[in-house]
Amino acid sequence: MLLSRRTLLYGLGATGVAGSALAMPRLFRTRDPRAVTSVVPVTATKDGAGVALRRAIGSQTLRMLDPFLLLDEFKSEVADDYIKGFPNHPHRGFETVTIMLKGAMEHRDSVGNRGLLGPGSVQWMTAGRGIVHSEMPKQEDGAMWGFQLWVNLPARLKMSPPRYQDEAPGSVPEVDVADARVRVLAGSIARTEGPVRGVETAPTLLDVTVPAGGTFYADEIPGGHTTIAYVAEGELTFGDRTVSAGNLAVLGPGRSVSATGAGRMLLVAAAPIGEPVSRRGPFVMNTDEEIRQAYEDYRSGKLVEG
Ligand code: MN
Numbered sequence: 001m002l003l004s005r006r007t008l009l010y011g012l013g014a015t016g017v018a019g020s021a022l023a024m025p026r027l028f029r030t031r032d033p034r035a036v037t038s039v040v041p042v043t044a045t046k047d048g049a050g051v052a053l054r055r056a057i058g059s060q061t062l063r064m065l066d067p068f069l070l071l072d073e074f075k076s077e078v079a080d081d082y083i084k085g086f087p088n089h090p091h092r093g094f095e096t097v098t099i100m101l102k103g104a105m106e107h108r109d110s111v112g113n114r115g116l117l118g119p120g121s122v123q124w125m126t127a128g129r130g131i132v133h134s135e136m137p138k139q140e141d142g143a144m145w146g147f148q149l150w151v152n153l154p155a156r157l158k159m160s161p162p163r164y165q166d167e168a169p170g171s172v173p174e175v176d177v178a179d180a181r182v183r184v185l186a187g188s189i190a191r192t193e194g195p196v197r198g199v200e201t202a203p204t205l206l207d208v209t210v211p212a213g214g215t216f217y218a219d220e221i222p223g224g225h226t227t228i229a230y231v232a233e234g235e236l237t238f239g240d241r242t243v244s245a246g247n248l249a250v251l252g253p254g255r256s257v258s259a260t261g262a263g264r265m266l267l268v269a270a271a272p273i274g275e276p277v278s279r280r281g282p283f284v285m286n287t288d289e290e291i292r293q294a295y296e297d298y299r300s301g302k303l304v305e306g
Pocket of ligand 1: 089091096133
C-alpha cells in the first residue's frame with residue numbers, strides 16, 4: 001500500500017521538546033487511524049450535594065455513547081465547588097469509575113468497603129444489583145481534580161453481586177508510548193497492563209500526557225470498541241482536528257489512535273453492549289419496569305440485601 005499523507009505522522013522526539021539542536025524528527029507509520037467524528041463541549045452542572053461538574057457524557061448534548069453512560073470532570077481549587085461531596089446514594093445496573101488526579105475523596109459503601117482515593121488512584125465499582133455509597137472530600141481546601149465515568153452492564157450482569165476495585169497510585173504502571181507518558185489504569189498498552197481487571201466491557205483506560213511537538217500512537221485498542229478522548233489540559237490534534245481542553249473527542253472506527261501535543265487526555269475505550277437502556281437518576285436498567293422496581297427496592301431496603 002502506498003503511504004499517503006493521512007497515514008504518516010511527523011512528530012519530534014521527546015528529546016527535541018526542550019529545544020535540543022539534536023532533535024530528530026520521528027516518523028510513525030499509522031495503521032488506519034481513528035478520526036474524530038464529533039467534538040462534544042462539556043456542560044457545566046451540579047450533582048451530589050452541590051458539587052460543580054463539567055459533564056461530557058450524560059447531558060442533553062450527548063446522552064450516552066454505548067457503553068458509556070456518563071463522564072464528569074470535577075476540577076476546582078475552591079472548596080465551595082466540592083466540599084459538600086456525594087453523601088449516601090444508591091446505584092444499580094452499571095459500574096462507576098472514579099479517577100483522581102488531585103485531592104482526596106473518601107469512599108464508604110453498604111458492602112463494607114472503605115477507601116481513601118488519593119491523587120493518581122482509580123476506583124472501579126461494579127454496582128450490580130445494588131449498592132449505597134458515599135464519596136466525600138477528605139480535605140477542607142486546595143485543589144480537587146478528577147473524573148467519574150459510568151459504564152453500563154449487560155442485562156445478564158445488572159443484578160450481579162457488587163464488586164469493588166480500589167487501586168492506589170503505586171499499582172498504576174507508567175509507560176512511554178512513542179513520545180507520550182501513559183498511566184495505564186485499565187487495559188493493556190505497550191505490553192503494560194493496568195490494575196483494573198475482570199470488567200465485562202474489557203475497558204482501556206489511559207491517562208496520557210503528550211509533550212509539545214510529541215506524538216502518541218497506539219494500535220492495541222480493539223477495532224470494535226467505542227473510543228473517546230477527553231482532553232483535560234492543553235490541546236491535542238487527531239489527524240486534522242485539534243481539540244482543546246474541556247472537550248470530548250469521539251473517535252470513529254479504526255485500528256489505531258494517534259494524537260500530537262501538547263496536551264493531556266483521558267483515553268477510554270470499551271466494548272459496546274447494544275441493549276435497550278432505561279435510566280433514571282442513579283439507576284440504569286433495560287426497561288422502565290426495572291427502573292420502577294429499583295426505586296421500590298431502594299425504598300423498602302431490598303436494594304442492598306442479598
Ligand atoms: Mn455514586
